[in-house]
Amino acid sequence: MPVERTSLFAGAGARLEAAAEIAAVSGDTLERLRLPQSVLKVSVPVRMDDGSLRTFPGYRVRYDDTLGPTKGGVRYHPSVNADEVQALAFWMTFKCAALDLPFGGAKGGIAVDVKELSLAEKERLTRSYVSRIADFIGPDVDIPAPDVYTDAMVMGWMLDEYSKIARGFTPAVVTGKPVPLGGSLGRDTATADGAFYALGTIGRGAREDPRDGEGPTAAIQGFGNAGARLAELLAGAGYRVVAASDSTRAVHDPGGLDVAALREAKDSDGELPASAGEELDPEELITMDVDLLVPAALEDAITEENAGEIRAGTILEVANGPTAVPADAVLEEAGVRVIPDILANAGGVTVSYFEWAQNRAGLRWSAEEVRDRLRARMTGESARVAELAAEHDVTLRTAAYALALGRISAANDALGTAKAFGA
Numbered sequence: 001m002p003v004e005r006t007s008l009f010a011g012a013g014a015r016l017e018a019a020a021e022i023a024a025v026s027g028d029t030l031e032r033l034r035l036p037q038s039v040l041k042v043s044v045p046v047r048m049d050d051g052s053l054r055t056f057p058g059y060r061v062r063y064d065d066t067l068g069p070t071k072g073g074v075r076y077h078p079s080v081n082a083d084e085v086q087a088l089a090f091w092m093t094f095k096c097a098a099l100d101l102p103f104g105g106a107k108g109g110i111a112v113d114v115k116e117l118s119l120a121e122k123e124r125l126t127r128s129y130v131s132r133i134a135d136f137i138g139p140d141v142d143i144p145a146p147d148v149y150t151d152a153m154v155m156g157w158m159l160d161e162y163s164k165i166a167r168g169f170t171p172a173v174v175t176g177k178p179v180p181l182g183g184s185l186g187r188d189t190a191t192a193d194g195a196f197y198a199l200g201t202i203g204r205g206a207r208e209d210p211r212d213g214e215g216p217t218a219a220i221q222g223f224g225n226a227g228a229r230l231a232e233l234l235a236g237a238g239y240r241v242v243a244a245s246d247s248t249r250a251v252h253d254p255g256g257l258d259v260a261a262l263r264e265a266k267d268s269d270g271e272l273p274a275s276a277g278e279e280l281d282p283e284e285l286i287t288m289d290v291d292l293l294v295p296a297a298l299e300d301a302i303t304e305e306n307a308g309e310i311r312a313g314t315i316l317e318v319a320n321g322p323t324a325v326p327a328d329a330v331l332e333e334a335g336v337r338v339i340p341d342i343l344a345n346a347g348g349v350t351v352s353y354f355e356w357a358q359n360r361a362g363l364r365w366s367a368e369e370v371r372d373r374l375r376a377r378m379t380g381e382s383a384r385v386a387e388l389a390a391e392h393d394v395t396l397r398t399a400a401y402a403l404a405l406g407r408i409s410a411a412n413d414a415l416g417t418a419k420a421f422g423a
Helices: 008-014 016-022 027-032 082-098 119-136 152-166 187-202 225-236 259-269 282-286 325-334 347-361 367-392 396-413
Strands: 038-047 053-064 070-076 104-110 142-146 217-221 240-245 250-252 278-280 292-295 314-316 337-339
Touching (some): 027 396, 038 082, 082 396, 104 119, 104 142, 119 152, 142 152, 142 347, 187 314, 187 347, 187 367, 217 225, 217 282, 225 259, 225 292
Parallel strands (some): 070 142
Antiparallel strands (some): 240 250
């Protein structure tokens, strides 16, 4: 796939080359996917609590809607920029297709440090952003969802603001919103639950035997909502979570951290307690000698520089884009199995689809029904990816992209290819 930029977005596109070699894909599809469908940059003005006015850059990218209305989260983070949002929208396109969801990919964000905002300022920021992008979103067009530093309450504000503009209650315009406002049961744990199901289907990979006789070990980089929930699931399945980190510190205990206590402290104080274990440099967590490494924070945690030092047998990518493209070959050569982000963290968008479907049909599913549907979807598509990887002797990442690319291409080709038009 020809992409000229040397950037996060360029790296995202570079992974299509290997996938295109084993997928049934037309040149028309590759050409359509070369650039995002539409990119919106807006100025988001906010009246601050002290009476001053500040403006923040906001973005919304709709990458491709071949398979349906676009879908993707909104993040509030100082590093948000056009290149990052394009890359995330690109990944969302393939994540939705890999899980066989009737969505295309999108992403949005505001370049802001929400830790510096009051709750009222954060609400005004959210409503201002929605007012600027309202013509760009909608239940049949583009459906936002939570991402970094956004949550159910933020989605509730988005729903409320959009409904005022639309002059009618429109719950299907966003997902990940509070359950009383039409949110789905199970959405708050969906990303971690989906990753756990993918891991259970594909297995630990190259190192089938744990490092010692006390059960497999795991290290969690990013002890947020998804990372903390996954740590609980892993502990319940017999893993020893020996290390965890957040934006403040990293802690380590070779005998296993008390995951429940860690989560309680994180929920209470907003950070991991220093007393939980031995403190270590967050960079050291990436290269710890564990069976399972879970990058669950931001992009490019694993780079060409540190990939050669990774000693984990399996990497479960819960974050979006945690492995830089140049690191892929290093990990493959070292025999590290990577369960890629477009599969591993797709539980969130899958339950977002369930939420959207419930809103459109006027239904409310039980938590058990949501979990059963999620488990079936994640295990089924994970098995397909694993089978494709084995059949073509490629990595799980290449297989996941190939599966998604084939589905996108089939939909594009149904409208006629260059060959059909005599080219």
